Amino acid sequence: MKKLTLSALSIILLLGGCTADKTGNFELYLTDQPIEGLEQVLITITAIKVQKDDESIVTVWEGERTFDLLLLQDIEERILDVELEEGTYTHVIIVISEAAIVVHGITYDISISPGLEVRIPVAFTVLNNNVTEVVLDFQADQSIEGLGDQYVLIPVITVKRVS
Secondary structure (H helix, E strand, O other): OHHHHHHHHHHHHHHHHHHOOOEEEEEEEEEEOOOOOOOEEEEEEEEEEEEEOOOOEEEEEEEEEEEEHHHHEOOOEEEEEEEEEOEEEEEEEEEEEEEEEEEOOEEEEEOOOOOEEEEEEEEEEEOOOOEEEEEEEEOHHHHEEEEOOEEEEOOOEEEEEEO
């Protein structure tokens, strides 16, 4: 009876080990370069997704978080730290729901309706029990277009580093 129990337990452990998902840690950072003439550049992110090499898309975070891009000058702020399934990924997708800038103490809202999905092509691989870091540079100076007191957001986001 004891041998039967040990054999059954061994089989269960072996099978359980075969079906366990392999995951690694994915950390996403955001930075910005200096921009003259603006006091604040505010963006509200409501979702972050990743696209796998098989073209499936996985939402890895949903919520609402506002960033002042000018506070990210010359620093890399971690905005996401999640476990992802082991594999190769081809894009990071950031959903921006709101934006505003402050110029000479006046806030100008930038209309975004519905949420703007920004697809950033970046190839990275998540390995089992490892950390993958991706640093994105939101180039506010190239992303804001002003026409008098009207402003348009056309996000320019580049990959600064993958490690």
